[in-house]
Amino acid sequence: MDPLQPWLDAKEVRRLAEGLLAPPPEVEEAAVDAAYGEVFEGFAGGDDTPTLAKPSEAAVVDSPDKQEVQSAPQPLHKTEAKTEAKTEDKAEDKAEDKTEDKAVDEGSIDDALPQQADTPNIEVTSPSEVAEESARTVESIAAQVDSPFHISANQNHSAADVMAAKFDSQEDKTTNATASEISVSASDNIDVASPSPVDSDEPIRKLDARGPFLSRIRQFSQVVREDLGAKAMFLIDVNGQILLDEVENAKLIQVARTLANASQRANRQSAGAAAVGNLHVKIGANSTLEVIPVDSRYGLLILGVIFPGPIGAVRVMQVADELHRTIESRR
Amino acid sequence: MGEKMLLSHCGVVTLTKIFIVLITIAITSQKGGVGKTTVSINLAHAYARMGKRTLLVDADPQGSVGLSLTRQSRSLSGFYDAIADSDFPIDQLIIPTRLETLSIVPAGRCSDYELGGGAMGVSLHRVRTFFKMAEEQGYDVCIIDTAAGLFGATADVLSACTAVVVPQQAEPLGVRSVPKMLEALTRMQIVNPRLKVCGVLMTMVQNRLAESVEAVQALRNLLPQKMVLRNVIPRDDLFVRASAKGLPVGVMEEGAGVLAVFENLRAEIDATINQ
Known part of the structure; x- marks a missing residue:
């Protein structure tokens, strides 16, 4: 007697197994785990207290004519920059990362810092200079990055x-x-x-x-x-x-x-x-x-x-x- | 530490991080008593013998790896302490072994239950942080022995892992639980689409017992070929003797045969992961 067939649905089991063996779908890096992202470190660092809408801007349920006033969602890299800005004591460790990130992610940082787009690359010749420059860079970015937490100016979504x-x-x-x-x-x-x-x-x-x-x-x-x-x-x-x-x-x-x-x-x-x-x-x-x-x-x-x-x-x-x-x- | 100082050709000292990509392999099953700990210990030993810097992590709150390999495991901090406190430095959790390339992280004094275990996702970020720290320590492979059942911290481990091996006892009852396990793994792959299912590993196979052999064959007939690992782990008194001595079977005097089994298993798993 087959030790398995009477106890389970062979077709269903095979379908599940084949699903598990299927190659992972080609997804963008950020979409792999929308919950956290690869370098999600929490939202610590900086002022993560939600800034609340002024009462006058708050939702009025029965006022459909009021339009949403919402800022665009912040890209993850901005949050990271802010988080990292708070970890100056680790600046030396992260110096290389920052320099590389800057090169790789130039476009996205340019979005955050349009006025710095034309800034010439700084030639760094020692680790300490790398660290200092990195810390300066992330600070300047962090100063312009909004907290990911904020209360909608208008709750009338x-x-x-x-x-x-x-x-x-x-x-x-x-x-x-x-x-x-x-x-x-x-x-x-x-x-x-x-x-x-x-x-x-x-x-x-x-x-x-x-x-x-x-x-x-x-x-x-x-x-x-x-x-x-x-x-x-x-x-x-x-x-x-x-x-x-x-x-x-x-x-x-x-x-x-x-x-x-x-x-x-x-x-x-x-x-x-x-x-x-x-x-x-x-x-x-x-x-x-x-x-x-x-x-x-x-x-x-x-x-x-x-x-x-x-x-x-x-x-x-x-x-x-x-x-x-x-x-x-x-x- | 995964980080080296290099002297460039022009004489300028630069810091270059050379990070080795850590492969994390969870040894997991829905059912208890199928040989997860035995597989974990001996697979980690096989990787370490190959020269891979291997970290064997005990993510089973029962602390089976620690109980198998160290005498004072109950008093040692470990994986669950790191999960409870993300600032816990990983280097304080690592226990070196006589094999230079093999280290152990015991389960620790804190347990899954104390962490409010049961709900998936509670400790996912910290599991990821733990793996990241292990990578920064320069480990090549991390073998994680998990508790039975695919929920709580085990689910979080699977949500952060590279691959999973599912040991299954070669007997009819054990094999009947396979559909449940497949369902749970399907859910895990939704959370972690990159989770590579290396396959079901038949353990405690008794060639002289017809039911045991039939169970293996029935599972091979049922599942796609790639879903059941070619190598099987035989039932052998040597495992009990090795456990009594607190050693991987491979280091026992009579352990050459079992050593070869796990060496082949390691090669098969490596091939699957690198596909």
């Missing part, structure tokens, strides 16, 4: 609005509107509170969340900032559609999706596992991304919140519960 509108219309279909719509004014949004101690045992505030979907989420965002000292957050659905994005960093969103999906699979595989895992990644010296998957009537939603440090399982549960409550609230 078209894509996010479309998603939120979709959610709102679903709610309209399933509920009778009993409360009048809350029009969220600029002063309601994106207000930075001084971070409160995260390790406090006090439960976070309960929201009286009513109104359109997006405005409820923004109220939730504000509470998490004020009560837990969060720096910024984003909320996406399982397909990566953005519902709220105060971070504007595609890599972090990718990391959050990967973590959340892996966690969900692991939960499914192990009976009795906690519904909400404690998923966090250190992304900078004082920044940790907490990834909190929440099951809702819209399917799995993934919340990514940037805190100064990990907040612990109890807090994660509280945030997850509050988000769930906020989502499930009706208009």
